[in-house]
Amino acid sequence: AQSVTQLGSHVSVSEGALVLLRCNYSSSVPPYLFWYVQYPNQGLQLLLKYTSAATLVKGINGFEAEFKKSETSFHLTKPSAHMSDAAEYFCAVSDPGGGSTLGRLYFGRGTQLTVWP
Amino acid sequence: DVKVTQSSRYLVKRTGEKVFLECVQDMDHENMFWYRQDPGLGLRLIYFSYDVKMKEKGDIPEGYSVSREKKERFSLILESASTNQTSMYLCASSLGGDGYTFGSGTRLTVV
Numbered sequence: 001a002q003s004v005t006q007l008g009s010h011v012s013v014s015e016g017a018l019v020l021l022r023c024n025y026s027s028s029v030p031p032y033l034f035w036y037v038q039y040p041n042q043g044l045q046l047l048l049k050y051t052s053a054a055t056l057v058k059g060i061n062g063f064e065a066e067f068k069k070s071e072t073s074f075h076l077t078k079p080s081a082h083m084s085d086a087a088e089y090f091c092a093v094s095d096p097g098g099g100s101t102l103g104r105l106y107f108g109r110g111t112q113l114t115v116w117p
Numbered sequence: 118d119v120k121v122t123q124s125s126r127y128l129v130k131r132t133g134e135k136v137f138l139e140c141v142q143d144m145d146h147e148n149m150f151w152y153r154q155d156p157g158l159g160l161r162l163i164y165f166s167y168d169v170k171m172k173e174k175g176d177i178p179e180g181y182s183v184s185r186e187k188k189e190r191f192s193l194i195l196e197s198a199s200t201n202q203t204s205m206y207l208c209a210s211s212l213g214g215d216g217y218t219f220g221s222g223t224r225l226t227v228v
Contacts, residue, residue: 046217104175109157
């Protein structure tokens with residue numbers, strides 16, 4: 001089975017500061033990788049995904065993530081935090097399915113991002 | 118946009134009741150999933166399904182069952198609700214490599 005480790009269950013930044021949320025995965029084959037965001041009392045929303053194309057992936061709301069195979073990492077960054085970025089963020093790795101079918105996702109435990117004014 | 122609709126946002130049930138959580142998706146996705154989410158534990162997979170009438174156990178299936186009679190609908194059943202099943206339940210669907218689309222979640226309280 002795949003596994004995902006998110007370093008830091010809570011991250012706090014000031015508005016305008018760099019956001020860096022860390023994610024490391026274990027996978028025996030090239031994986032698909034995802035970042036999701038969850039606002040309070042809502043479901044998870046896809047931020048961005050890596051599916052073996054460009055290693056630097058741009059997502060919604062100014063977020064991006066870089067796939068580094070040598071480090072088995074997929075860290076999420078945003079140059080300048082905004083108050084509206086406060087939410088919980090989840091990194092996920094896929095179980096490679098056969099053909100074009102995406103297998104189940106394995107999620108990290110999440111990182112709560114707090115943005116101070 | 119793909120929509121995954123969960124029938125209830127908030128639900129309060131009594132211990133021992135049989136509880137049905139419904140999930141419907143409108144984009145002909147083959148794969149559907151049920152997770153529960155608890156603080157500090159992240160998302161844990163209960164059951165999933167890759168096709169109609171097909172189901173597979175996830176990591177924590179005990180106390181739960183599922184039904185998928187139609188492609189668009191995936192139901193989670195708590196056979197006899199217990200207080201330790203108080204949680205946020207999330208349904209998701211997927212097709213190919215695009216990742217999951219989640220519903221808004223059902224916050225279940227068992228009293």
